[in-house]
Amino acid sequence: MMNRFELLNLLQDSIQDELVVCNIGLPSQELYKINDRPNYFYMLGSMGLSSSIGLGLSLAVEKNVISIDGDGSVLMNMNTLATIGNRAPSNYTLLIIDNGSYGSTGDQKTFTNERTSLKNVAIGAGCHNVVECSGEETNENLQKALEDKDNAYVIISKIKSGNVPIKPIPLNAVTIRDRFRKEIGLVPYL
């Protein structure tokens, strides 16, 4: 099994100009280290809301949007799976990196290590195209999701826990915001 750093590395083959919203803490820090791009929105606070931010964005733009989230974060904001199940447009993909642990806080175990299946939760919440796969199978499923112009997807990528030594992202929030909006082709309001 691969860890999150290895999976995020692998994803760089699939992600081109898609708009990516990335989860707080180590996932964003690892993504920044691997391949910083202006179409990556690093969520620096608000744990749990990566899925929701991506949903709001996908409702506002035509481009493909990928929310990269974690099992601990989805457990914190599970109600949004119901909103995604009922409202997500076809340009939305939720990629849940499920390593069964709260990686950024010291790898404490989450309930996906025990009896909770986020696949079953997502299906129960009304999501239609829910795929659970290994880290190695993630790119092919993500490609399929990005190419499908008629359906939103939830992909749950099961990997092992573990982190690499990493530093906080040296960008402030408004810089992340502005370069992301510029990437979408927006001019500032004023």
Place this chain on the structure above:
Amino acid sequence: MKISQKIITNLKSGGADFFLSVPCKLLANMITILENDKNIYYSAIPREEEGMGICAGAYLGNKLPCIMMQNTGIGNSVNSIVSLLQLYQMPVVFLISYRGTPGEPVGAQGGMASITEDLLNTLRIPMLHCNTEKDLDKISTFTNHAKVIESPVAVLCNFNLMKDD
């Protein structure tokens, strides 16, 4: 319906074009109006904190979002307001049915009502109080103000203003 229509008209003329709500009896007419409005996006959502995230994404996609909720929803959303909307300087209009203000029949609403304004002051969120129909004329400018200052703003609609609408 007259008050609700006026609020929506003013929110829209101020630029709001993306609406979410967590229901309240006092928001029911506004929700009906929005459900039938083909010119804007509207959805009900299960929880306010999630709504702050959806609004943040909609703003990144060039919308001016408005989330309609009871004042209790501010309590559910404090971290997301500070560490998302304010950290990234994102304008969002909070249209708040101010439960627990005079006229309120449910005593249990008094608790959140008693801290709502202190909470919004602590959060440094500008407030517009609507006690009379005339106050509603200020909503349009106030909505646009959110864009100008790149910050959430809160419109508080008192119980007695809404109850007979």
